[in-house]
Amino acid sequence: MKSTLKTLGIILMLLGTIWFLQGINILPGSFMTGQMQWAINGAAVFATGLIAFLVARKVGTGKDK
Template structure:
């Protein structure tokens, strides 16, 4: 479960980062480029991914 949670979290962070860059119009070539709602959706997805990685990697006592 630890490895699966870490991998899923990293994928969510990367996907969120892509959506942030598209929403900020840094990455073009998509209908999502320049649409600010994708910036906010990307932030939420990246934060969820970071939380998932944190929960998967924390030590259990």
């Protein structure tokens, strides 16, 4: 569970970064290039991935387990 959530978080952060960079016209080459909606979507996906990654780091770190 913990490693799956970490992996999912990393994948979402990478995907969000790509979408954000395409949305702000830094990474050209697709229909998303220069479209502000994809920058917003990318930021949201990145934030979701970051939250998933941080939650995975917290799971199972207690001394009482």
